[in-house]
Amino acid sequence: MNDSIDYYLEIGLFNKDEKKFYNKAIDYTEKAIELAREKKNNSKLTECYLQLATIYYDIEKNDLAIDYYIRAINGYNKNFPLTNLALSYYGLGKCYLRKDNIRVAEIYFEKAALLYKKLNFTEAIELINLQKGIIQKEKKNYSESKKIIQSVVNKLEDDAFSSTKTEAFFQLGEIEMKQNEYAKAILFYKKALEINEKNNVDVESKKKLFKQLSEAHEKNKNNFEAFTYLKKFTRLNDSIEKTFINYDSENMIDKSQFDEQLKTIEQLDKEKKSQQKTLRFSKLISILSIALISILSLLSLSLYRNNKIRISTNKLLKEKNKELLAEKERTELASKARADFLSTVSHELRTPLNAINGITYLLLQEKPKASQLNYLKSLEFSGNYLLNFINDILEINRLESDKVVIEKIDFNLIELTENIVNSFQEFIHENNINCHLDIDKSINYNLKGDPTKLSQILINLLNNAIKFSVNGDVWLTIKQKNETHNGIVTLYFEVKDNGIGIPKEKQKAIFDSFSQGSVEINRTYGGTGLGLSIVKKILELVNSEIHLTSEFGEGSTFSFELIFEKGANKIIKEDAENYLNIFTSKKILLVEDNKINQMITQKMLEKVAIDCKIIDNGEDAIEDIKVNNYDLILMDVHLPGINGTEATTEIRKFNSTIPIIALTAISLNENREMLLSFGMNEVITKPFEPKHFYKIIAQYLTNPLLSDS
Structure with a gap:
């Protein structure tokens, strides 16, 4: 099985590096991940995550690359090679640098540098130093940037580290260009080009240098040199022009054929003189010659016009392509602005x-x-x-966005659906609903899939059915449709009600965001109008679709199908814990700067007999933990001074066992994996639901070993 994992990894790497077939590279690497998970081979799984992260970085899917770099880091332990861990930190640094998040990029570059120093890996250390120099350049600290990059140049030999040294000279040239020192920039670019050509570094780097040399000479008023380097750049880059040349050559009259025709005409002339042919025959030859010349002239004219049309069309296509690229950038900026706005607003709303x-x-x-x-x-x-x-x-x-990951874990379908229906009991009672749960008895096994996504779908559909069927009936039906020999099952889900129904003309729009059929329905029944839109988008992610059958006044039926694998073992239900016995005499440190949140959290802890101490900043919390013992720490993520993640990193340097639970009004730019990567054990989202709040705290107070996992 390990051989199969390595095989898929090697094929994925080959498609990435040699063929540049990134889709195939992703497919083969994901197959390796699937095999590693089946075999529970954590070392290979971590290696797969690292390879998938580098692929996503190469195709500029930075958020996915960050996600898989963090997964790789979380999988490493003392038995893994430090080179892979260092490479993961270095990759994260490059991702955040590309996202213009310079502060986070510096943190990860520093982590990678520390590991490479332990390994005495000279080129990697200097490559990171080069990135630090680039960061200073982005900050416009040109003097400091030149100092760092020049140090990299001095430490590396041309032949041994040609790629890194070429990039270093290129960056020095870029700094001089930004300072309008064009003559100095030309010297640095030429030095980079000399190393590139001597060691045959890569064509892309050479193209970049030709382009910058042309621009630098133009700025320096050296028009002849600028034109010379522009021609060199064009020869490497202009594949479209090559296509035109090839096309023209295919359409030109074959030269040997043309020469043969001339020889034939000459031979006819000789025969005419030798045989003393009549004047009439001579005139015929002349007419034929004129006709041939006319045909050739027309053909030449036609080719000339075709070339002009091609050139004009190509120019038009290039202009349209520029417009499309500009529109794409505007769309991406608008999308990013919307995401940033939602992130900020959600965080600011969650706190109060x-x-x-x-x-x-x-x-x-x-x-x-x-x-x-x-x-x-x-x-x-x-x-x-x-x-x-x-x-x-x-x-x-x-x-x-591209941030949704589909899980594949074991869960019990009957337990899941019963819990969902039970969670609606109060709502069912308020609306006087008869709720019918019908699950196929043959589904007496666990499933492997994404229980969270399934729960979201069923909760939204049941919520709508109960809301729109006051004094009526709601049915949840689940049936097994088919099963293959290798344990793949297809299940049919149906949520039916006999409520108000949906008019035919409204049924297509009902799955759009903020759509509820009419203003009157919104005023009468409330709700956001987002539930069915969420259902539709989740099902699209798992390659399924939602089906609707409804008549106005006679109820609605929503149905869909999902494919699962059969799970392994039965999942044991957890018994309710006696929290009060667990909490008595426990001591918790709350690190929180918001006075209202301090008061609320302290009251909730004291209510269950937990002794709570409050500190409002990360610096004082670190010093306090060094001298006092606590059973658990509740750490707010957004603190004045150093934030919660930085404070956690410092605490883990001298205390690796105490449970640390993050408290955050989590935003779109944060995720659980990112917070856990700093050494936190769990995340509780504000505003927290009390039962969930107590349950998480109880788990870590009763089982401190969870903090080591």
Whole structure:
């Protein structure tokens, strides 16, 4: 099996490096990942993640590259080669540098440099130093940048490290260009070109140098030299012109054929003189000659016109291509702006919302007066509604990006559906619904797939069915459609109701974002209008589709099919834990700068007999942990001074066992894997739901070994 993993890795690498077939490279590497997971071979799985990260970096899918570099880093331990870990840190640095996040790029380059120094890997160390010089150039610290890059040049030999040294001289030339020192820039570019040609580094690098030399000479008023280097660049780059030349040569009259025709005419003339042919025959020869010349002239004219048309068309295509590229860049900038806006707004909304939901929960626990209870229940409903609305908007944006990863883990379908239906019991009771759960009895095994995505689909469909079927019935039906010999099963899911139904003219638009059929429906039943849009996008991600059958006033039926693998063992249900016995006499450090969040979290901890100490910044928290013992740390991610991730990194240098749980109003730019990579053990999202909050804390207080996993 290991041979098969290595085989797929090698084929993927060959398609990436030699053939530049990136889609095939991704396919073969993912096959290697699948085999490594089946075999539970963590060392090979980590190697696969690293290779997939480098492929995504090469095709400029930076977010996916970051995700797989982090997975690779999380998989490394003391038994793995330090070179791979260093390469992962270096790759992350390059990704964040490309995303203009210079601060994070510097952190990862420094981590990689420390490991390469341990390995005494000279070229890698200097390559990282070169990246540091480039960072200083981006910051416009040109003097510091030149100092760093010149040091790289002085330490490397031309023959041994030609690629790195070529890039170093190129970057020195770029700095001089930015400072309008064109003569100096030309010297550096020529030095880079000399090393490139001597060691045959690569064609792309040579093309880049020809282009910059042409531009530098033009800026320096050396027009002849500028033109010379531009011609060299064109010879390497202009493949379109080669196509035209080849096309023209195919359409030209064969020269040997033309010469043969001339010889024939000359022979006819000789025969005419020798045989004293009549004047009439001579005139015929003349006419034929004129006709041939006319044909050749017309053909030449036609070829000339075709060339002009091709050149004109090519110019037009190039202009249109520039317009399309500019439009693509504008679209990408708009998409990034929207994502950044949603990220900022969601974070800023979650922080006060945490205060609203937290204070409401605490007041409800203090046995309020009957007159106050309705107000608090209304406040609780409004807070939860707003939180669901924010989550739906973020989920739509995440599904439209390339950040969604489909999991493949074991889960129990019956347990999952029962839990979902039970979570709706209060809503079912409020709407006086008869809820019918019908699961095929032959599905008595576990499944392997993505239970989170399935839960999102069923929760959205059941929520709509219950909401629009007051005093009616709702059916959830699951049937096995077929099963293959190798354990692949296809299941049919159906959510049916006998509620208000959907008019025919509204059924196509019902899956669009913020669509609910009509303004009256929105006012009567509420909701965001995002649920069915989320369902549709999730099913598209897993190569399925949603089907709707509905008549106005007679209810609706939503159905879909999903493919799963059969799972291995039964999943054991967890028993409810006695949290109060677990929490008594425990000591927790809360690192949080927001005063309201401090008060809410402290009250929730003291309510279950946990002793809580509060520190409002990362620096003081680090010093306090050095001298005091705690059972667990709750660490806010966004702190003044050094943030929560940086504080966690410092704590792990002297304490690797204490559980550290991140508290964050998580945004689109953050993810659980990224936070865990800094040494945190778990993430709780603000505003946190109390039962989930207590459950996570209880898990790490009862089983400290979780912090080592």
